Amino acid sequence: MPFEHSGEIDAARDELYRIRHSLAHVLAQAVLEMREGATLGFGPPIQDGFYYDFVLPEPITEADFPELERRMRRILKKGQRFYQEELPKAEALARIDEMGEPYKREYAQELCEKNGLESLSFYRNGPFLDMCEGPHVDTSKDIPRDAFKIRSVAGAYWRGDSRNTMMTRIYAWAFEDKTALDAYVEAYELALERDHKKLGKELDIFTIDNEIGRGLPLWLPNGTVIRDELEKLARELEFADGYQRVATPHIAKQDLFYRTGHLPYYADDMYPPIEVLEQTEHGDVVKEAYVLKPMNCPHHHKIFASSLRSYRELPLRLAEYGHVYRFEDSGAVGGLLRVRGMCMNDAHIYCTEEQIADEFRNVISLYDRAYSILGLKEYFLRLSCWDPEDPQGKNKYVDEPEAWESSQVILRNILNELNLDYVEAKGEAAFYGPKIDVQFPTVTGREESVSTVQLDFAIPKRLDLKYIGPDGDEHVPYCIHRAPFSTHERFVAYLIEHFGGAFPTWLAPVQVQVLTVSEQFDAYAQGIVNELRADFVRAELGSTSDTVSKKIREGTTRKIPNLLIVGEREVEAKEVTLRRYGIREQTTMPFAAFKEKLRATINTRALEFVL
C-alpha cells in the first residue's frame, strides 16, 4: 500500500526494494523482541535503506544498535518465509485490533474509508505480522546479512504531523551486498568532510557566538571576502539586466506587515515587536511598534509607491542585498543553512501582466549565467504551487483561486517553453503566489531550497501599488520576487560544500600565498606580494620561519588556490614557481607572465587557473 510518507521512494519494486522493505519487517521483529509492548508506525524503504517508526515503552538508543543488529542477523539466518494474506475489510480490522496496533488501525480505517479499499493485505514472517502491501523477498535468507547497518535513531511525528505522537524512528542503510554498503558508507563519511560547518570553522569563514545569539553568524574576514565577491558578481549581472540598486532599513512599523498580510499569520516567524513611545506634535505620547523585517518586499514596494509610476517605467527592477530577520524554531537553526539573521540577494520586478513571461525568462537566464560561472550542476527546479485542498488553506494562501490557477499556468508554460526539467510540488507556494524554487542537496543528502523566483499577484494590490497605463487609467502591477544567489548564509554554505572549501581563485579569501625557500628571499617575496596587492589581488606572505615542507602543508591545508614558491633560482631570473591547489606539477614562469595569467583567471572568474 502506498505509504504516503516523506522519504519514501517511488522506485520500481525491484529486488533492492524488496530487500529493504523486508529488512524493515526484520528490524521491527527485533525491536519487538527487545521492547515488549512497542507499537508500530510506518516502515518504508527509502533512498539508501529503510526506517521503521515505533512507540516504545523504553527508549532505544545508539547503545542498543549492536544488539539490534545481532538479533536482526539471527532472524535472517532463520530463513523465515514471507507470507502474504489478503483479508476482507471487516476481518482485517478485527485482526489489527487483535494485534493491538492503534496506529496501524487508524491507517487501515483511513484506507478503507478514504480510498474505498474492500480488503487489506498482511505479511507474516516468523512471529511478525504487519499490515503491508509488500512486496517482500521470499525468505529472510534472500537478504544479505552483512549489507545493512543501523544508522541512527530519531524522533518523528506519526503521519508527519506535529500534533500527533512523537514516535521513535530507526534509520538503517541497506544495499544488495557488503561492497555496495561499504562504498556508500565511505562516500557518506567522505561527504561529511565537506560539511560547511566543519569547513567553515577550519577555514575561518564564520563563527557563531552564543552571546551574540543562536542563528546569528559572525562573518570572519575570509567569509566576508566570499560575500563581497558574490555580491560583486550579482551586482554586475543585475546591472547588465537593467536592475537598479536600492537600500532600505532593517526595521519598519509593525502595521505595514499587517497591511501586506504577513501578520498575524507569520507572527511566530518574526522577532517580537520593539515598542517605543513617541511624542506627537501636540505633546501626546503615542505607543509605536516596530519589527525587524522578515523580508524586503514591503520596503521595496514602498519605493515603488514613492512616486507616480507610468507604464513606461515598467518593468521596474529594484535590487538590494537586504538584511532580514526571521525567528526560526530553535530546532531548525543550524550552521549557515538555517539562520535567524540573513542577507538576501533580493530584487523585486514590477511589471504588467504581458511582461511577466519575459521577465521570468530574464530571471532564469540570470540564474543560468550565475550558476554556470560557479559550475553548479547539482540543482533541480521545483514549481511550487498552492494546495487548494489544504484544510488550513484559507490561512496559508491568499484566497483567489482564479489568480492562483492563471499564475501557475504562466510559470508552467515558461518552464515548458524553456525546456527545463522540473518537479511540481503542491503546497509549497508562498502565501501570495506560486514560485519556482531551485533545490540543492546538502552533503548529507538533505534537500534545501536555495534560490527562488516568485510571482506575487496579491501584495501589490494590498499595498495599493499602481501605475498609469497607456489608457490613462490606474492599474495594479504584478511583482516578481527573485533571489538567484539566495541569502549569503545559505548560498555560501552550499558553495563551501560544493567546492569542498577549495574555492576558485576569484572567490578565494587568499588568492595567492608566496612561500620562500629560506628567509633570505623574504624581501623578494614581499615585493611580489606588494605588487600583487597593488593590483587588488589578495596575496600574502607565508610564514617565514618554517621549513618549505611546512609552509606548503600550511598553504595546502588552508586550501589556498595558488602558492608561489621562490628561492635562489626564482630570485635570479625574476621568476615564480606556481603550485596550484591539488596539483603536484608546478610551473615556473617569469613573475610578469604569472601576474598576467592571474589577472585573466580572476577577471574571467575561471574555475581553474588559466595557464
Place this chain on the structure above:
RNA sequence: GCUCACAUAGCUCAGGCGGUAGAGCACUUCCUUGGUAAGGAAGAGGUCAUCGGUUCAAAUCCGAUUGUGAGCACCA
C-alpha cells in the same frame, strides 16, 4: 517546538566506576636557513558549559538550564 545523543585547553580528542586533569595541532620564545604536506627545544594555556542536589569530598553521580548535532515538524 518535539525525540534522542552530546558538552573536558583556541582546534581535534583522550581520561575520569567520586579524591580538583592529559596528548597532538595551533600560540609565545629560542635554536635551525631548510627546494616541495609537520626540523628541534622550552613555555604559556582549562575551577572539565552553567546553576542546584547528593557526599567528608563532584570535573566524574542525580536534576534543571543553556548550547550543539541528527532526525521530525516548520521553512514568506
